[in-house]
Amino acid sequence: MRQVSPAHAAASVQLPKAGRSPSAIWATMDEARQADVQWQQGRVAALVYLPGDDVVAVAKEAYLRFFSENGLSPRAFPSIDRFEREVVAMTAALLHGEHALGNITSGGTESIILALKIARDKARAEHPEITEPEIVLPETAHPAFNKGAHYLGLKAIRTPVGPDFQLDLDAYRDAVTDNTVLLVGSAPNYPFGMIDPISEMAEIAAERRISFHVDACVGGYFLPFLERLGTPITPFDFRVPGVTTISADLHKFGFAARGASVLLCRDADIYQYQGVRFTDWPSGIYSTPTLAGSRPGGAIAAGWAVMQYLGEEGYVRLTQQAMRAATRLQAGIRAIPGFQVFGEPVMSVFAFGSPERDMAAVAAGMEARGWFVHPQRRPPGIHVMLSPGHDAFIDTYLADLRAVVDLVDRGQIDGAGREAMYS
Ligand SMILES: Cc1ncc(COP(=O)(O)O)c(C=O)c1O
Missing domain, CATH: 3.40.640.10 (Type I PLP-dependent aspartate aminotransferase-like (Major domain))
Incomplete structure (x- = not known):
């Protein structure tokens, strides 16, 4: 296993001499999250799970x-x-x-x-x-x-x-x-x-x-x-x-x-x-x-x-909703010529790609439209873990995917900067 270099050793930030006010702290923190992925908009299909606001509350x-x-x-x-x-x-x-x-x-x-x-x-x-x-x-x-x-x-x-x-x-x-x-x-x-x-x-x-x-x-x-x-x-x-x-x-x-x-x-x-x-x-x-x-x-x-809050019925309902998102996304992916879902996924976790296309270019196009891409390297593709809450974003995702694939096919997007995700 390769060692990972220390992430924070060279940071120039020091402990403030005097403590800061909570409002100043919140302002800095809110600013810091500006570049974070918009998970609330379903822009990342992993890392954050979306069971609905009531469950999160x-x-x-x-x-x-x-x-x-x-x-x-x-x-x-x-x-x-x-x-x-x-x-x-x-x-x-x-x-x-x-x-x-x-x-x-x-x-x-x-x-x-x-x-x-x-x-x-x-x-x-x-x-x-x-x-x-x-x-x-x-x-x-x-x-x-x-x-x-x-x-x-x-x-x-x-x-x-x-x-x-x-x-x-x-x-x-x-x-x-x-x-x-x-x-x-x-x-x-x-x-x-x-x-x-x-x-x-x-x-x-x-x-x-x-x-x-x-x-x-x-x-x-x-x-x-x-x-x-x-x-x-x-x-x-x-x-x-x-x-x-x-x-x-x-x-x-x-x-x-x-x-x-x-x-x-x-x-x-x-x-x-x-x-x-x-x-x-x-x-x-x-x-x-x-x-x-x-x-x-x-x-x-x-x-x-x-x-306790969800109970068996709540989990069954959320499972059904996540599967609905998965089924709709998979159908949309398979409808794009050359695209396939890899293997036979059993739940709302799967990867897809198009062997005939440069997936780094597809990834670059999707990222440019605000989607966080988890790459699948073998075979090249995109990996998703869909939550129930992703169901609301499937149509937008598919519309963007179709548009990006069209641009890739017309040579208007390449994988510049994204090759490392797939190498
Ligand atoms: C199948 C599987 N096992 C284990 C893990 C590791 O889980 P964690 O990130 O909570 O340590 C993951 C994370 O995605 C996973 O997909």
């Missing part, structure tokens, strides 16, 4: 009410402890984890790193002969796995998908060695929004008595509701034997405040490897279930409040 109110509380101490804040337990219980029920245990983390990345730690420490206990532990994951799995593997001294081996963008199961199976401690699958993966063949993959793990993690960071609070809407969903949760841990992000399609994901372990036997307890210092027992020490009470409270 509930999340904000809950966050502010528990702004000062710290999830580090259940003894000091039984309220936060209760919210966390109930969020975990509700999530476990959604994902059919009858005996599941877990916690709220700061996000998908932390949940994934924690799952890697569980797998590593479980293997240390059960397979002490493994001295150079490896994990095997599809090439479509999130980079957080490589990041975590780097931190935890695990070797990450990525295996390819086929021309249909579905995992090549034989290549995946072949990558498993006597050193493998964890296999990974996604439900769905970020690049193509496709669910890996979790049952077959988890069977390989079960045969070898090693861990299997399902990254449902994107699908954990979406697929269960899509299933309730009658869409057949590839089995991906604890109903699949061999699945040991699952991550599901509250701050994505759970529609809670940023800084909240759930990591679930199938049972107590697996959960025992999650936390850390330390006593060898002058102060009290230090025991934490996740990577963080202090944890924002607000994020935990907001997760609980949004789940």
Whole structure:
């Protein structure tokens, strides 16, 4: 993994000598956000999720009410402890984890790193002969796995998908060695929004008595509701034997405040490897279930409040709305000659492109019209994660896409300045 250069070391700004007034601070902050993407106008399809103003208001109110509380101490804040337990219980029920245990983390990345730690420490206990532990994951799995593997001294081996963008199961199976401690699958993966063949993959793990993690960071609070809407969903949760841990992000399609994901372990036997307890210092027992020490009470409270506010019916309604946006956008994309949606996305997360066109030019054109473009590099395209609130902007997006493609075809836009996104 390459090091990233420090972002702020050279900044010339110093702490003001005298404090500034709140109004001066707000003015500076409002000015600072002038160049931010207009997410309120649906201009970015990821990063910010749009469940509707009412849901956001509930999340904000809950966050502010528990702004000062710290999830580090259940003894000091039984309220936060209760919210966390109930969020975990509700999530476990959604994902059919009858005996599941877990916690709220700061996000998908932390949940994934924690799952890697569980797998590593479980293997240390059960397979002490493994001295150079490896994990095997599809090439479509999130980079957080490589990041975590780097931190935890695990070797990450990525295996390819086929021309249909579905995992090549034989290549995946072949990558498993006597050193493998964890296999990974996604439900769905970020690049193509496709669910890996979790049952077959988890069977390989079960045969070898090693861990299997399902990254449902994107699908954990979406697929269960899509299933309730009658869409057949590839089995991906604890109903699949061999699945040991699952991550599901509250701050994505759970529609809670940023800084909240759930990591679930199938049972107590697996959960025992999650936390850390330390006593060898002058102060009290230090025991934490996740990577963080202090944890924002607000994020935990907001997760609980949004789940209570929406209920199953609310999530089903929002899932339906996001799928409506996805279906309309996909139909519009397919109607543009040469354009295709890659693979068979199961939810409102997918990528599209036109093999015959310079996608850097299309991206440049869309950005010039105020759309924030997430590039898809293999194959070249544009990636989107659509929220329910994006439904209102699909027509404008498609009109701009058609206009941009027309300009690209007439040679009036090129990819100047945008090539790096695709190189
Ligand atoms: C499938 C998947 N897993 C994990 C993550 C990481 O989540 P976070 O950004 O909350 O750390 C993402 C982020 O988009 C994702 O799409």
